[in-house]
Amino acid sequence: MALVTPGPARTRRNVELALLVLAVGIAVSAYGYLGLATEGQLPGDMVTYGGLLAVFSLAVHAVLRVKARYADPVILPIATAINGIGLVMIHRIDLAKHRDIMNSQSLRQMMWTGVGIVACGAVIWFVRDHRGLARYTYTAMAAGLVLLLLPLVPFLGQEIYGARIWIKLPGNLSFQPGEIAKILLALFFAGYLVTARDSLSLVGRKVAFLQLPRARDLGPLLVSWVISLLVLVFERDLGTSLLFFGLFIALIYVATERTSWIMIGMMLFAGGAFFAWTLFSHVQLRVAIWLHPFDPANLDNSYQLVQGLFGMASGGLLGTGLGQGRPDIVPFADSDFIAAAIGEELGLTGLFALLLLYALLVERGLRTAIGVRDGFGKLFAAGLAFSMALQVFVVVGGVTRVIPLTGLTMPFLAAGGSSLLSNWIVVGLLLRISDAARRPAPSTSALNLPQIPAPAVIP
Amino acid sequence: MNGPLRRLSSVVVLLFAALFASSTFIQFVDADALNNRPGNARTLYKEYSRQRGPIVVAGQEVARSVPSRDDYKFQRTYPGGAIYAPVTGFYSVIYGETGMESAAGDLLAGTADQLFYRRISDLLTGRQPQGATVELTIDPKLQRIAWDALGSQRGAVVALDPKTGNVLAMVSKPSYDPTPLASHSETAAKTARQKLLDDDTRPLDNRAIGGRLYPPASTFKLITAAAALSSGRYTLDSVLDGPAQITLPGTTTALANDDRRACGGGNKVSFTDAMRISCNTAFASLGMSLGQDVVREQAEKFGFGQSLRIPMPVTPSTFPADLNAPQLAQSSIGQFEVRASPLQMAMVSAAIANGGTLMKPNLVARVRSADFQVVSAPPPVELSRPVSRQVADDLRTMMLAVVQNGTGTKAQIDGVDVAGKTGTAQSAPGRPPHAWFTSFASGRGGDVAVAVVVEDGGKLGDEAFGGTVAAPIARKVMEAVVR
Numbered sequence: 033m034a035l036v037t038p039g040p041a042r043t044r045r046n047v048e049l050a051l052l053v054l055a056v057g058i059a060v061s062a063y064g065y066l067g068l069a070t071e072g073q074l075p076g077d078m079v080t081y082g083g084l085l086a087v088f089s090l091a092v093h094a095v096l097r098v099k100a101r102y103a104d105p106v107i108l109p110i111a112t113a114i115n116g117i118g119l120v121m122i123h124r125i126d127l128a129k130h131r132d133i134m135n136s137q138s139l140r141q142m143m144w145t146g147v148g149i150v151a152c153g154a155v156i157w158f159v160r161d162h163r164g165l166a167r168y169t170y171t172a173m174a175a176g177l178v179l180l181l182l183p184l185v186p187f188l189g190q191e192i193y194g195a196r197i198w199i200k201l202p203g204n205l206s207f208q209p210g211e212i213a214k215i216l217l218a219l220f221f222a223g224y225l226v227t228a229r230d231s232l233s234l235v236g237r238k239v240a241f242l243q244l245p246r247a248r249d250l251g252p253l254l255v256s257w258v259i260s261l262l263v264l265v266f267e268r269d270l271g272t273s274l275l276f277f278g279l280f281i282a283l284i285y286v287a288t289e290r291t292s293w294i295m296i297g298m299m300l301f302a303g304g305a306f307f308a309w310t311l312f313s314h315v316q317l318r319v320a321i322w323l324h325p326f327d328p329a330n331l332d333n334s335y336q337l338v339q340g341l342f343g344m345a346s347g348g349l350l351g352t353g354l355g356q357g358r359p360d361i362v363p364f365a366d367s368d369f370i371a372a373a374i375g376e377e378l379g380l381t382g383l384f385a386l387l388l389l390y391a392l393l394v395e396r397g398l399r400t401a402i403g404v405r406d407g408f409g410k411l412f413a414a415g416l417a418f419s420m421a422l423q424v425f426v427v428v429g430g431v432t433r434v435i436p437l438t439g440l441t442m443p444f445l446a447a448g449g450s451s452l453l454s455n456w457i458v459v460g461l462l463l464r465i466s467d468a469a470r471r472p473a474p475s476t477s478a479l480n481l482p483q484i485p486a487p488a489v490i491p
Numbered sequence: 492m493n494g495p496l497r498r499l500s501s502v503v504v505l506l507f508a509a510l511f512a513s514s515t516f517i518q519f520v521d522a523d524a525l526n527n528r529p530g531n532a533r534t535l536y537k538e539y540s541r542q543r544g545p546i547v548v549a550g551q552e553v554a555r556s557v558p559s560r561d562d563y564k565f566q567r568t569y570p571g572g573a574i575y576a577p578v579t580g581f582y583s584v585i586y587g588e589t590g591m592e593s594a595a596g597d598l599l600a601g602t603a604d605q606l607f608y609r610r611i612s613d614l615l616t617g618r619q620p621q622g623a624t625v626e627l628t629i630d631p632k633l634q635r636i637a638w639d640a641l642g643s644q645r646g647a648v649v650a651l652d653p654k655t656g657n658v659l660a661m662v663s664k665p666s667y668d669p670t671p672l673a674s675h676s677e678t679a680a681k682t683a684r685q686k687l688l689d690d691d692t693r694p695l696d697n698r699a700i701g702g703r704l705y706p707p708a709s710t711f712k713l714i715t716a717a718a719a720l721s722s723g724r725y726t727l728d729s730v731l732d733g734p735a736q737i738t739l740p741g742t743t744t745a746l747a748n749d750d751r752r753a754c755g756g757g758n759k760v761s762f763t764d765a766m767r768i769s770c771n772t773a774f775a776s777l778g779m780s781l782g783q784d785v786v787r788e789q790a791e792k793f794g795f796g797q798s799l800r801i802p803m804p805v806t807p808s809t810f811p812a813d814l815n816a817p818q819l820a821q822s823s824i825g826q827f828e829v830r831a832s833p834l835q836m837a838m839v840s841a842a843i844a845n846g847g848t849l850m851k852p853n854l855v856a857r858v859r860s861a862d863f864q865v866v867s868a869p870p871p872v873e874l875s876r877p878v879s880r881q882v883a884d885d886l887r888t889m890m891l892a893v894v895q896n897g898t899g900t901k902a903q904i905d906g907v908d909v910a911g912k913t914g915t916a917q918s919a920p921g922r923p924p925h926a927w928f929t930s931f932a933s934g935r936g937g938d939v940a941v942a943v944v945v946e947d948g949g950k951l952g953d954e955a956f957g958g959t960v961a962a963p964i965a966r967k968v969m970e971a972v973v974r
Contacts, residue, residue: 282502286495326528338530344517345525346533356540358533380518384511391507398500402493410492418499425506432513 048105059116069355100467128360144449148456155460169223176216179209211454222411271438322436340372351379403469544622581669628657644949656850708916711825718789733760739817767897778823792877837942844931847883913957923948928961934973
């Protein structure tokens, strides 16, 4: 028979500290290796780089110790590690392309890392209880849709490479409001579904073998979802529309516990994908280069994919070594195709390690969702975690020809300020929710009841 | 909601599993195929980022890679220049490799199997990978003498060591400077190559071992004689029919001696004399009497028809098949469609010099890894035994007579026994003949077998004979060895 003794819940902040040291160590040694490989000596600003990264992450760590002592210890180190490796890789591509200080992507990324981490700390500090966020369900919906529509505003939005998903900020910065909209709409879905879940799962008509809910239950959800999809399609941001679609289906399945939603989702997806393929030439192009990248007819358009594949193949199992490959041959090697650059220089083993880091991050997020006690927290955490998993799948799947390419980029890794900012906010939210999940229930001693001795051995 | 959440986790696991599978496919399963795909520049860049090993002749680099400040990191240069170009070939970004650059390519690039341990230790110590050094058997003194001796004439000279098969000299003229072809600039390389391709004298051909080959003419009589002596039906003292001309059977065409005279009194000539004065009619009849199978077999034993790699690929010399009697007659004196490379004829002399044993020609003396350790030093390899020692001695006697007081007197060297055979090959009506000479000699300095061919009669044009144009060149080369 097992001996059951309750023990005090451990905050595990020291574990997190140790992992942070490891994470910063990995990023700094990658930077050092890069310097050795490209210039034969350690980079002069290695200590500065390590110091900055350490200061940023330790700042959040400190905030956690104060404001969210029971937060998950693994999430922050993983995010730091991936961010750090991303910085090194972007710097490596800066070097390969001989970019000067003015055009240095790594400096810009470092700046946005700082902004992101500050935002993360702010989320943890100011959001004391995640359940409070549920009050803003409809605000979030409105704000999310507005943000999605912003790039369409004439003088504010920019069209880059055929997609209208950017807005211009003062200081010649570009921002993708869709990244923030993703969080807001996840919040809205979670908040709405948690209240409507009962009516959604129980009430409705049976059509064929599917149990469809009533229109008024589904209404706001469907409307906002359809609007967001249309807007994204109009802006030619098919990657994000795929992400929103997957997020919606996943959350509605989790909330209602009805597998019929998955069926509906599959059918809608198949229909939508076919529709998109027949209507849009750029979709046809992407499917063509996905299926036949080496076909001479497609070679002009499939250059990026083909070079990414060549790069990864030349990396092989162990990679060419940081600084010793030719990732710069691949267009957008520092953003869209950074996974291919990692595959080339760090090899299959490096790519596996990176994918495992992401998988672990998602797993901690889902574990938080399972562990947290309120429905809103579950849905919100699950939505954030699953959207990250889906994003990684869509990006690496595109690069490795599992699915056609989209415009999505790797969270934390790829160059992109808005993506970095939004992912750090996601980390902040997950940390906050995980604190609620792992915090022990308040002890009964607060009620001044007589102490019941702990049970002895149960025979 | 925990149940669906757990199921959602399984979906996430599936998504990541798909990614593991697809990346494994690209970086492991299909990696080789992707790397070797045409259009993949990365393999080229990778090769270029390693320092390619030099090709060395007697301690001097005739081809080497020096660091360069561009994407390709190393520039191939050819200090050996045009003299060594037929041997080194060139190493070009756009046009690939030729010559030794190609044949020893994986050694020079450092990717050869023999260099496996070196590559592992490079990996472990983080040393910059370097290719191996390939040291050739060429003697630079001989190479220079042969080059100068050919002068402005077109043709080739090959010198072999009969005992080991080592190639001591390989000259082909006209030649070219390989360095512009190795340029990193696509336009520069293209221009240089186009110029060479447009040149009617075909400087890119290595006339010593390839290109269009030449009819060996009377030098082939060595093989016909070898076949006769080996058959047992003839000896040195045999008397042959040597009229001024014979009518080819079944035709009205005549085959005549070069001087249109009978080879001896009463139209008879001794075997040795027939060789000494290069009697066409005697050898034509000899060939017909032996039959094409016997002659062909003897030629093949000497190396005809064999695809050799020395390690550069050698174009096989050919003795035609399905000959009727007139064709056989002409083939027995090295005309009709018989084609031989200078290397092949040098091999004939080398086999005779080496007591009837033919050694495989070889250009590589030694391969050293970047830390000067000898990785391989190929030992001499016996290729075949075309003739017995006795027959070899008999042939030598005949060839000594050729040089002493026959057609090859211009190859005489004071105090040295020189054995040789001349050849004057008709190539096309109205075109000057090619001048051939193949010989061997031995002395205090060593042994050597040489073959020289001067295209279109060289300086003497229509008046050229093997003995007047080619023999002096062979003499210069032999002299440098035997003294």
